[in-house]
Amino acid sequence: MTTSREEIPWRQITLFLLTLGVLVLCALVLQPFFTAIVGAIVLAVVTQRPYDWLATKIKHRSTCAAVALVLVILAVIVPIFLLAHDLGGQTLKAITALRSNASQNPITDFIANRPALASRLEAFTDSIDVNNAARTTGGFLAGKLSSLLGDSIRLITQLVVMLFLLFFLFRDRALAITSLHTLLPMREHETHELLERVGDTILATALGRLTIAAVQGLLAGLAFWALGVPGVILWAFTLMAFAMIPAFGAFLVWGPIAIYLGLNGHWGKAALLAIWGGLIVSTIDNILYPILIGGHLRAHTATILLSILGGIAVFGPIGIILGPVLFTIATALLDIWRARTIQIAIQP
Missing domain, CATH: 1.20.1440 (de novo design (two linked rop proteins))
Structure with missing residues (x-):
């Protein structure tokens, strides 16, 4: 009897360490989708009251969650996409405006009226190796283009995962809260x-x-x-x-x-x-x-x-x-x- 009682704390410690290790591994697995998880939770909390009202109209939980998800896409995701598209167009217009003579002439006049500043800028431009700068710029732009493509794929993946989780948070919210109370x-x-x-x-x-x-x-x-x-x-x-x-x-x-x-x-x-x-x-x-x-x-x-x-x-x-x-x-x-x-x- 004494031996079995002495083994109990060691078994508890082993179980605790095993559980902790598995939880850390699970956290590492979920880490790439951390933004999507937080986004889904935030949207679920923010839309809780509208969803509760919708649930009184649509009794089937899966159907209600699907309708709520479509409404979130139409009310949040689509406007953000359209806004991003419009912002892209506005960015091009702003760049064009900055490159126009109307914008550049005042800056040129500002520099011309300050000989010391103009001489420093001239010395700086003379020290630049144009060919090397072109190669460096090309490599930088190529790297940024590749990074932008990767970021776009990651953004789409995060968005899909977030909407996937949001559906289940809508449908199984009571189960999730009960599980938290238990854990x-x-x-x-x-x-x-x-x-x-x-x-x-x-x-x-x-x-x-x-x-x-x-x-x-x-x-x-x-x-x-x-x-x-x-x-x-x-x-x-x-x-x-x-x-x-x-x-x-x-x-x-x-x-x-x-x-x-x-x-x-x-x-x-x-x-x-x-x-x-x-x-x-x-x-x-x-x-x-x-x-x-x-x-x-x-x-x-x-x-x-x-x-x-x-x-x-x-x-x-x-x-x-x-x-x-x-x-x-x-x-x-x-x-x-x-x-x-x-x-x-x-x-x-």
Whole structure:
């Protein structure tokens, strides 16, 4: 009997190590599809209420999930594709505008009126080996073209996997939540609290930041249109994308455009854009953020900012959502430990 009791801890340790090793291997297998998994979860959480309404109309779970998936494709995927196509056309127009004489002449005059700058640029251009530069540029473009092709294939693969997972998250959401309740080593109310916080964080971060970024893009687009900036749609949506990064994201777009206007001799327009961008576009999120997001995340603004920036640095674009989610999970777990500690302390 003593020998069997002594073997039990070793068996438990072996089982734990074996389970941990298999979970690590599973994580490595799923790592290439990490973006697709996070995207599917975010879409499932964001569309939860519309899907619940649809489920009351369509009782068959698989049919309801298929209809919801088609609606997501029509409402989200197709507009993004059309927008990307339009942005590509606007990019070509912007490049053509930059290469036109109307844009180049002011820059040429600016350099010509500054002999020191002109002499440095001339010395720099004389030091360039044209043949070597052409070969290097050709190799660089060929590598980028190959990389672009690979990125396009990966993007399509991620999109297909995301939609595939989204269908099953729609259809089997209750089963997934039940499985989480079973697997997580917490009490029922603790698991419910954790999942509720994570859901609120995803919903607030995704919809809240998107709404704020859309408002900033609209305000900037109006300014670009009024000031005659070429490619208004391109720059408005580009600013909207960068505005998902709080604090300074919008400045990364309107700042260079203001400099471009100044270099082209439109110093008045550059000043107006700088004032509008600094006082309105880049600060409107300070007003909207507490209204749309702050109350749902149960965290300080500085903590949320650091979680978003750190998430982007570690995970890329999906870090905008994944960073706050990880901080929310950490906060919830700390609250659970605190509550258990207090409960133990007050017990007789």
